[in-house]
Amino acid sequence: MSLFTPGPTPVPQNVRNAMSDETMHHRTPEFEAIFEKTRKHLFNLFNTDEVVMLSSSGTGAMESAVINLCHNTLLNVNSGKFGERFGKIAKAHGLGSVEIKNEWNTPVSVEAVVEAVKANSDIDAVAVQVSESAGGLRHPVEEIAKAVKEINPNIMIIADGITAVGVEKIDVTNIDCLIAGSQKALMLPPGLSILGLSNNAILKVGAGKGYYLNLASEIKSQRKNTTAYTAATTLIIGLLEVLETIERDGGVDKLYETTTLRAQAVKASLEAIGLHIYPNSPAKSMTTIDDENASEIRKLLKEDFDVNVAGGQDHLKGKIFRINQMGLIPTYEMAWVVNSVELTLAKLGRRAYDGTANRVFNEIFFKMER
Ligand SMILES: *Cc1c(COP(=O)(O)O)cnc(C)c1O
Numbered sequence: 514m515s516l517f518t519p520g521p522t523p524v525p526q527n528v529r530n531a532m533s534d535e536t537m538h539h540r541t542p543e544f545e546a547i548f549e550k551t552r553k554h555l556f557n558l559f560n561t562d563e564v565v566m567l568s569s570s571g572t573g574a575m576e577s578a579v580i581n582l583c584h585n586t587l588l589n590v591n592s593g594k595f596g597e598r599f600g601k602i603a604k605a606h607g608l609g610s611v612e613i614k615n616e617w618n619t620p621v622s623v624e625a626v627v628e629a630v631k632a633n634s635d636i637d638a639v640a641v642q643v644s645e646s647a648g649g650l651r652h653p654v655e656e657i658a659k660a661v662k663e664i665n666p667n668i669m670i671i672a673d674g675i676t677a678v679g680v681e682k683i684d685v686t687n688i689d690c691l692i693a694g695s696q697k698a699l700m701l702p703p704g705l706s707i708l709g710l711s712n713n714a715i716l717k718v719g720a721g722k723g724y725y726l727n728l729a730s731e732i733k734s735q736r737k738n739t740t741a742y743t744a745a746t747t748l749i750i751g752l753l754e755v756l757e758t759i760e761r762d763g764g765v766d767k768l769y770e771t772t773t774l775r776a777q778a779v780k781a782s783l784e785a786i787g788l789h790i791y792p793n794s795p796a797k798s799m800t801t802i803d804d805e806n807a808s809e810i811r812k813l814l815k816e817d818f819d820v821n822v823a824g825g826q827d828h829l830k831g832k833i834f835r836i837n838q839m840g841l842i843p844t845y846e847m848a849w850v851v852n853s854v855e856l857t858l859a860k861l862g863r864r865a866y867d868g869t870a871n872r873v874f875n876e877i878f879f880k881m882e883r
Contacts, residue, residue: 514815517850518823519646519676519799519837520697524751528700531754532747539744549738551749554756558678558765559693560685561709565731566752568745571675571694574706575640576602577726578690581718582669583608583638588629590621590640593647594826595673599640609635617648617829618792618803623656630664638669643677646697647826649801649835650792651677658687669717676798678707679759680839681769689714695748698798698839700755705748762841772797775847776838778877782851782870786858791833799823800836807834810857817860818853848874 516523537544555564567573579587579602586609589599603610611633613625621641630636639661643654658670669689677683678691679698685691688711695705708728710718721729730741759768776797780790783802791803804810807824808831814820825833836850848871855870 514819514821515846516821517837518821519835521703522697522700522837522840524700524702525841528751528754532751537746539746544746545738547750547753551753559691559709561691562712563710563715563732565708565728565735567706569706570703571706574692574708575599575673577728578671578692578708579603580606580722581728582671582690582714585609585637586611586635588636588639592619592621592650593617593645595642595647596645611636620650620652620794623653623660626657627660630661638671640671642673643683644796644798646676648792649796649799651794651796655684662687669714680772680798700840701748701751705745772838774878778874779838779851781877782874783854785873786855786870787864798839801833803833806861807832809861810834813857813860814853820850820853
């Protein structure tokens with residue numbers, strides 16, 4: 514079965530091999546050397562002043578960012594389940610919470626954020642997804658960050674890049690915290706999250722908040738290539754292998770280029786067979802299609818073509834399907850996916866099969882790649 518869900522994503526064979534050795538003790542020079550190398554690669558990937566790895570799924574890093582960087586009121590952007598989650602975290606910790614809510618296909622506007630920030634001087638942090646995975650949209654995070662900093666440079670910008678770090682270059686000039694998770698663009702099993710932090714964020718963290726998710730204690734330890742608590746050694750060994758593989762394959766810029774091209778080719782090929790792209794500003798991490806036959810299409814893709822794509826959650830259950838584009842994806846697999854979608858439409862009697870999806874995919878991917 515080909516896993517084409519926008520998280521978890523498939524783990525490459527060489528990465529699985531790297532993680533198959535005996536468990537290493539985390540308080541050893543051997544592991545600290547691996548940790549140090551991994552950190553170096555992460556600095557290159559994040560472009561931030563500091564990076565911190567946590568043994569948690571992505572939500573752990575979101576919670577850590579909120580409690581350490583928001584001390585009064587959080588403004589969260591809710592254009593989907595993950596944006597909504599930031600607000601829930603703030604409330605769970607007794608912080609003030611202001612939310613901007615949109616339909617799941619609609620990115621937030623810079624103006625709406627500016628207005629909300631100007632209207633409430635208690636807001637000391639803004640949390641937003643770079644790529645909101647619920648509907649597969651891209652928020653204008655860099656523009657939002659810039660506009661907010663112009664109003665008040667002390668307001669922390671928390672950017673959830675769980676389906677964006679490793680997908681595209683993110684301008685972190687005005688971002689204080691950029692979050693990634695292992696099981697999305699980083700092609701690892703779930704269980705590791707990473708935060709990239711600005712120097713201003715580190716100042717605001719101060720002595721830190723929380724216990725396990727306290728960023729001050731982690732920054733202190735990780736600068737010495739160790740962790741405050743037991744490190745997720747196996748996942749970090751896997752992460753180093755992923756980051757070295759990306760380097761071997763031409764580096765992060767090449768990865769971003771290929772991902773961009775793949776996103777364009779998939780989008781165009783599915784539009785060419787009459788399908789509709791759901792989000793108004795599609796993210797590069799995934800292609801989201803809204804379709805009355807979404808459930809049947811997913812079922813046929815899985816049963817007849819061995820392709821596993823994701824559906825929708827909450828009010829979009831049965832209404833959309835989402836195809837992953839993150840990571841090092843063999844091109845023949847992606848070509849098979851769009852062809853399978855076309856064959857599925859033929860099975861449903863919607864459209865006679867003529868190979869259009871593959872033709873359009875190939876034209877875009879291979880013509881532009883050379
Ligand atoms: C998957 C995801 C998360 C949450 O991750 P968990 O690893 O399930 O905790 C948060 N934000 C975005 C955008 C995601 O795609």
